[in-house]
Amino acid sequence: MNLNSPLFDKVRTRPVAEEARPNEERGCQYPGCQRKGDFRAPRGRDYEGQYLFFCIDHVREYNQTYNYFNGMSDAAVQAFMKDALTGHRPTWASGVNGAPEPSATKIDSAAILRERIERLRRMRAEAQAQSSKKRVGKLALKALESLGLDETADKASVRRRFKEMAKRLHPDLNDGDRSREDKLRVIIDAYNYLKTVGFA
Numbered sequence: 003m004n005l006n007s008p009l010f011d012k013v014r015t016r017p018v019a020e021e022a023r024p025n026e027e028r029g030c031q032y033p034g035c036q037r038k039g040d041f042r043a044p045r046g047r048d049y050e051g052q053y054l055f056f057c058i059d060h061v062r063e064y065n066q067t068y069n070y071f072n073g074m075s076d077a078a079v080q081a082f083m084k085d086a087l088t089g090h091r092p093t094w095a096s097g098v099n100g101a102p103e104p105s106a107t108k109i110d111s112a113a114i115l116r117e118r119i120e121r122l123r124r125m126r127a128e129a130q131a132q133s134s135k136k137r138v139g140k141l142a143l144k145a146l147e148s149l150g151l152d153e154t155a156d157k158a159s160v161r162r163r164f165k166e167m168a169k170r171l172h173p174d175l176n177d178g179d180r181s182r183e184d185k186l187r188v189i190i191d192a193y194n195y196l197k198t199v200g201f202a
């Protein structure tokens with residue numbers, strides 16, 4: 003655990019309410035986790051002085067959702083939090099698989115947490131997909147496709163694939179078979195284009 007993070011400084015210096023102290027009875031509030039909740043994390047900006055309790059693995063995961071907000075404006079963070087807290091909540095089946103029925107507080111905080119983490123994952127995936135789409139133009143995509151690759155390809159794999167295909171298609175290496183020359187020309191054009199846009 004990174005004890006030098008600003009989050010932990012904040013936790014250490016903030017006065018702790020009596021009910022915010024972890025105890026033996028408190029379970030990890032991560033959905034489905036049956037371990038002890040020995041580690042606490044602040045519930046969020048709108049809940050000053052309130053904490054959630056997790057096992058070591060889940061306090062780390064929860065804290066990562068806070069790192070995600072670094073660099074976001076206050077307004078964007080508020081909007082995200084508001085949405086996560088007031089938006090759709092998953093319904094909770096209690097006592098599934100013989101697990102003890104969780105308390106009302108546990109259901110509430112677990113639902114908030116799960117919602118927040120799931121939303122965070124979706125946002126990250128969408129942001130990554132968007133940025134890779136933006137970076138690759140239509141012509142580059144087409145060129146990559148003709149080499150059997152997509153926008154995730156790096157320079158080394160583009161070069162390697164081009165060499166393999168060129169070798170397979172070149173008439174000099176195919177007993178003078180010229181039927182593959184058209185295809186060869188297509189991949190040479192594709193490769194040259196990819197070089198001009200920094201993909202090879």
Ligand SMILES: [Zn+2]
Binds near residue numbers: 030032035056057060
């Ligand atoms: Zn846990």
